[in-house]
Amino acid sequence: MASVALTHLDPASRAAARGWSDLTIRNMFIIPTLVFLIVFNIFPLIYSLGYSFTNFAANRSEPWQFVGLQNYRELLTDDHIWSNFVITAKYVIVSVAGQMIVGFGLALLLNRSFPMKGLITTLLLLPMMMSAAVVGLFWQLLYSPSWGPINYVFGLGDFAWLSNPDSALYAVAITDIWMWSPFVMLLSLAGLSAVPQHLYEAAAIDRASWWYTFTRITLPLVSPILLIALIFRTMEAFKTFDIAYTMTTQPTAELIAIRLYKQAFQQWDTGKSCALAYIVLIMVLAITNLYVKYLNKVKER
Amino acid sequence: MAAVRTSSEVALNRIAIVAVLIATLIFLAPIYWIASTAFKPKELAVSVPPTVLFEPEVTPFVRLFTKRVQMQKTVDPQVYEAAPWWEKRIYDGGERVLKVGKDVQLSQYPDRFMNSLIVAVISTVLAVGMGTFTAYGFSRFKIAGEADLLFFILSTRMLPPVVVAIPMFLMYRAVGLNDSHIGLIILYVAFNLSFSVWLMKGFMDEIPKEYEEAALVDGYTRMQAFFKIVLPEAATGIAATAVFCFITAWNEYAFALIMTNRRAQTAPPFIPSQIGSGLPDWTTIAAGTFLFLLPVAIFTFLLRNHLLRGVTFGAIRK
Numbered sequence: 001m002a003s004v005a006l007t008h009l010d011p012a013s014r015a016a017a018r019g020w021s022d023l024t025i026r027n028m029f030i031i032p033t034l035v036f037l038i039v040f041n042i043f044p045l046i047y048s049l050g051y052s053f054t055n056f057a058a059n060r061s062e063p064w065q066f067v068g069l070q071n072y073r074e075l076l077t078d079d080h081i082w083s084n085f086v087i088t089a090k091y092v093i094v095s096v097a098g099q100m101i102v103g104f105g106l107a108l109l110l111n112r113s114f115p116m117k118g119l120i121t122t123l124l125l126l127p128m129m130m131s132a133a134v135v136g137l138f139w140q141l142l143y144s145p146s147w148g149p150i151n152y153v154f155g156l157g158d159f160a161w162l163s164n165p166d167s168a169l170y171a172v173a174i175t176d177i178w179m180w181s182p183f184v185m186l187l188s189l190a191g192l193s194a195v196p197q198h199l200y201e202a203a204a205i206d207r208a209s210w211w212y213t214f215t216r217i218t219l220p221l222v223s224p225i226l227l228i229a230l231i232f233r234t235m236e237a238f239k240t241f242d243i244a245y246t247m248t249t250q251p252t253a254e255l256i257a258i259r260l261y262k263q264a265f266q267q268w269d270t271g272k273s274c275a276l277a278y279i280v281l282i283m284v285l286a287i288t289n290l291y292v293k294y295l296n297k298v299k300e301r
Numbered sequence: 302m303a304a305v306r307t308s309s310e311v312a313l314n315r316i317a318i319v320a321v322l323i324a325t326l327i328f329l330a331p332i333y334w335i336a337s338t339a340f341k342p343k344e345l346a347v348s349v350p351p352t353v354l355f356e357p358e359v360t361p362f363v364r365l366f367t368k369r370v371q372m373q374k375t376v377d378p379q380v381y382e383a384a385p386w387w388e389k390r391i392y393d394g395g396e397r398v399l400k401v402g403k404d405v406q407l408s409q410y411p412d413r414f415m416n417s418l419i420v421a422v423i424s425t426v427l428a429v430g431m432g433t434f435t436a437y438g439f440s441r442f443k444i445a446g447e448a449d450l451l452f453f454i455l456s457t458r459m460l461p462p463v464v465v466a467i468p469m470f471l472m473y474r475a476v477g478l479n480d481s482h483i484g485l486i487i488l489y490v491a492f493n494l495s496f497s498v499w500l501m502k503g504f505m506d507e508i509p510k511e512y513e514e515a516a517l518v519d520g521y522t523r524m525q526a527f528f529k530i531v532l533p534e535a536a537t538g539i540a541a542t543a544v545f546c547f548i549t550a551w552n553e554y555a556f557a558l559i560m561t562n563r564r565a566q567t568a569p570p571f572i573p574s575q576i577g578s579g580l581p582d583w584t585t586i587a588a589g590t591f592l593f594l595l596p597v598a599i600f601t602f603l604l605r606n607h608l609l610r611g612v613t614f615g616a617i618r619k
Contacts, residue, residue: 018522019523020523020524025438025442025527026438026444029435030438030439030444032431032435033431033434033435033494033498034453036490036491037457037495040469040488040490041491042457044465044472045465047471047472048464048467048468048471051471106321109324112314112318114314118605120321122602122605123329124324124325124328125608126332127332128612129548129552129598130552130597131551131553131554131594131597132552132554133552133569133572133573134552134569134590137590138334138335138587140576141334141587144347146347147346147347147348147351149330152351186612187613187617190609190617228616232613235459239461239462241463242555242569246554257461257463260461260464260467261463261555264470270467273467274467274468277463281460284460284464288455292452
């Protein structure tokens with residue numbers, strides 16, 4: 001009898017009648033993840049928001065006091081913090097611009113068929129799969145003023161890349177460009193391969209110049225994906241910690257994340273570092289929002 | 302493309318291919334330098350001019366795995382003759398392998414490597430497991446505010462690790478999870494989960510709903526359909542996601558630096574800490590780095606077809 005009645009229902013409802021309902025399954029599948037993320041991401045942030053209004057120091061047992069907005073006021077008027085932000089901005093601009101140029105350039109070169117293309121593309125992706133801390137460590141040897149291969153190859157004598165205040169930040173940026181250009185290359189290649197071939201054929205029939213084809217067909221069609229690469233890399237470069245931290249101790253290369261680390265775990269200025277973390281967080285969220293906005297735009301196409 | 306190519310086009314193509322080869326060599330040079338330094342005799346690592354061609358040896362790897370002491374005087378010829386080949390290598394370098402009784406003392410590297418392995422594997426299994434279920438939920442059922450929830454999940458990955466690390470450090474200290482495997486695993490699961498959900502949702506969306514519906518008609522429950530039909534279909538996606546999560550956890554530095562110092566320390570903070578002051582032994586550091594990079598290099602080759610999706614959270618399909 002029951003089976004006769006069930007055949008009138010759609011498959012999902014019939015399955016539900018045999019086991020858990022879809023609603024139960026949905027909740028079972030989704031809620032644990034959401035709870036986990038709230039407990040280990042959102043809750044700590046609320047916790048640190050509380051601390052950001054205190055003069056709490058994690059290495060002392062003295063009672064802490066509520067200081068209101070004092071931490072924020074001090075941070076926002078601190079010239080050192082501003083110089084850390086300026087250094088970070090410089091770093092983001094140099095390294096992201098470098099990655100976009102090198103990465104897109106490589107993609108343009110690779111966007112044709114030739115033997116061993118797959119192997120070469122994969123080899124080019126290796127740098128970005130490595131641990132940034134270990135990469136940073138090893139580039140110290142490459143940059144070494146006395147026996148580093150870089151100075152030898154380029155005939156730079158004993159130029160001290162990492163201990164020279166003027167060059168330390170750029171030396172880190174070069175390493176970052178080496179590491180992450182492949183990412184831009186990968187995205188650009190996907191964008192380039194999606195350009196319809198018939199557009200190029202039409203341009204060839206019209207005897208359009210290479211430059212004309214590039215600026216009128218290739219660039220406009222690849223630009224959405226380049227934009228994604230740009231936002232993605234900007235966000236990551238803004239957060240950079242490991243690569244710079246293992247490469248140099250120069251104050252001129254002290255990115256905001258390194259400053260934050262030192263304030264929290266070397267000076268043990270916990271309350272203030274929580275406040276700084278919040279300032280950084282708001283900036284990252286602003287970039288993230290940009291990213292998601294453009295991502296949705298591109299997806300709609 | 303037009304079937305007939307002008308000679309200038311052919312020439313341009315050749316130039317481009319040569320340029321690609323040169324660029325590839327430049328990009329791979331630093332990796333070659335790491336790999337080659339790992340097989341160099343100690344004095345060649347810091348030679349001027351830098352050595353490109355040399356007779357490879359495995360002494361740096363022996364040094365990586367054994368504790369050594371600098372020798373005060375020349376070694377007793379009898380002891381030298383009795384020593385195994387790898388100890389002789391160390392003797393030749395003016396060092397002696399440290400022993401307690403007959404046992405060779407291991408350096409800390411094997412421990413740190415194991416810690417990396419334990420933390421990366423367990424956190425990957427958990428992140429991919431939870432991510433697969435959640436992605437299925439998002440892919441197949443109607444959820445109020447789905448876009449907002451997915452954005453929330455993604456946003457957890459956008460936070461700079463140092464920002465999350467400060468409160469987590471305090472909380473871990475309060476409950477005694479500092480310098481423990483479990484503490485690090487929890488952090489890496491939290492870090493990788495968003496990625497796992499986004500990537501798996503992309504793979505789930507591509508499995509036709511009709512497959513499960515057919516199974517439901519055949520009398521399967523929804524859970525049976527999920528385990529017997531959907532999961533096997535998603536196997537490649539799960540494997541790709543797992544490798545990405547593994548690589549991220551394997552390479553992670555900031556959390557490991559802050560949350561561990563001895564017992565649960567992983568290799569990324571350990572390798573740089575070996576530099577110390579004075580003249581670092583680059584061959585041993587290179588050997589440690591080389592071993593550490595090896596799994597990632599292998600996975601990169603296995604993953605090459607999924608790379609684009611992986612690095613963009615599955616937002617872009619190839």
